[in-house]
Amino acid sequence: KAGVTQTPRYLIKTRGQQVTLSCSPISGHRSVSWYQQTPGQGLQFLFEYFSETQRNKGNFPGRFSGRQFSNSRSEMNVSTLELGDSALYLCASSLVVRSADTQYFGPGTRLTVL
Amino acid sequence: SQQGEEDPQALSIQEGENATMNCSYKTSINNLQWYRQNSGRGLVHLILIRSNEREKHSGRLRVTLDTSKKSSSLLITASRAADTASYFCATDARNTDKLIFGTGTRLQVFP
Numbered sequence: 001k002a003g004v005t006q007t008p009r010y011l012i013k014t015r016g017q018q019v020t021l022s023c024s025p026i027s028g029h030r031s032v033s034w035y036q037q038t039p040g041q042g043l044q045f046l047f048e049y050f051s052e053t054q055r056n057k058g059n060f061p062g063r064f065s066g067r068q069f070s071n072s073r074s075e076m077n078v079s080t081l082e083l084g085d086s087a088l089y090l091c092a093s094s095l096v097v098r099s100a101d102t103q104y105f106g107p108g109t110r111l112t113v114l
Numbered sequence: 115s116q117q118g119e120e121d122p123q124a125l126s127i128q129e130g131e132n133a134t135m136n137c138s139y140k141t142s143i144n145n146l147q148w149y150r151q152n153s154g155r156g157l158v159h160l161i162l163i164r165s166n167e168r169e170k171h172s173g174r175l176r177v178t179l180d181t182s183k184k185s186s187s188l189l190i191t192a193s194r195a196a197d198t199a200s201y202f203c204a205t206d207a208r209n210t211d212k213l214i215f216g217t218g219t220r221l222q223v224f225p
């Protein structure tokens with residue numbers, strides 16, 4: 001099976017812009033989670049989607065949003081970008097229930113905000 | 115906020131030596147997982163240990179879990195240069211339904 005794919009792999013934006021990141025989970029996986037990784041804060045949970053519904057959300061402002069499509073592909077959107085949003089954004093998929101299941105991570109999208 | 119704190123933050127060893135890294139967490143958990151991350155890339159799942167298990171092995175990896183001390187350790191035996199990476203513990207805390215990652219240990223294995 002193909003692994004988790006994320007597009008784009010690298011992105012450069014300026015403050016105030018918005019960005020959309022995409023994640024395609026492993027075929028058959030219905031749960032998709034998003035994480036933000038920065039040197040200062042480490043790996044922070046953003047949100048999780050299962051069967052097109054947001055199941056859980058981390059402590060991020062409303063500028064961060066996401067959605068999941070019927071084919072389990074997911075997108076996350078960040079509006080009004082700030083310098084502090086520069087990070088590696090990781091997507092992970094799992095077969096059923098995220099917390100009890102192995103997470104399969106994509107390679108990440110490196111976002112740089114200038 | 116971080117549920118897990120890992121110790122040491124960084125570890126340098128020679129090939130063939132064993133590497134031990136520790137993870138402490140704050141609240142009761144359902145399970146604890148260990149992941150590896152090569153520089154700037156995605157994470158790779160290594161092993162999952164449930165709260166009712168005390169020890170688990172997978173190849174050169176040995177994981178222990180002490181729920182009374184809220185701590186876990188990952189032992190990599192006979193390390194190789196290819197083991198150079200950051201290692202993270204992740205806990206599935208009860209009543210949160212979130213997977214919370216620790217701060218990570220950067221392991222450098224010199225040939």
